[in-house]
Amino acid sequence: MAGAVNLPVLVGPVQLLYVQSMTVNEGYRVERIMGSRFSQATQPTNKTIAIEAVLLGPQRLEQKKALEALALTARLLVAAAPQGGSAIGIPVVSGLTISLDMQVTDLRFTQGVTKRDALDVSITLQQVPRPSLAAVLGEVADLSLAVGSASVRTGPAVNPIARVPGAALGTVS
Secondary structure, three states: OOOOOOOOEEEOOEEEOEEEEEEEEOOEEEEEOOOOOOEEEEEEOOOEEEEEEEEEOOOHHHHHHHHHHHHHHHHHHHHHOOOOOOOOOEEEEOOOOEEEEEEEEEEEEEOOOOOOOEEEEEEEEEEOOOOHHHHHHHHHHHHHHHHHHOOOOOOOOOOOOOOOOOOOOOOOO
């Protein structure tokens, strides 16, 4: 789409404009019911988000430092949070998910010869457990994003090129 706007993925206050891929993993712990052959999904497992992006332009090193500071600061805040209190984490906001209270578990930067003015970044985040009321609010935000995005057209634009054999090569019979 020629006129499409590039919406960033927000990891805390850091805007990632050139996200190459984003994966959200979530599921449920399944346990066997005692004395039965049946199993039941008992509780959600931790949600993880993996983001692959490219940092471009003169601000790429500032974004790198901001991501590093975000990862370190969030770890310190989570460690200092009182037991049983609300968890403090990093919000991740994108067209795919709104996930609150995430924690950076892996942060990797790569620079190569072929892209000297760019940094590839790989970020893995895991959800920090929090009290049930805050968890419900986060899930409601994620659900409202899913409902709202269901009405947005995301398919590709119609291809204006005719699908005639030989027409693309410019051959004349």
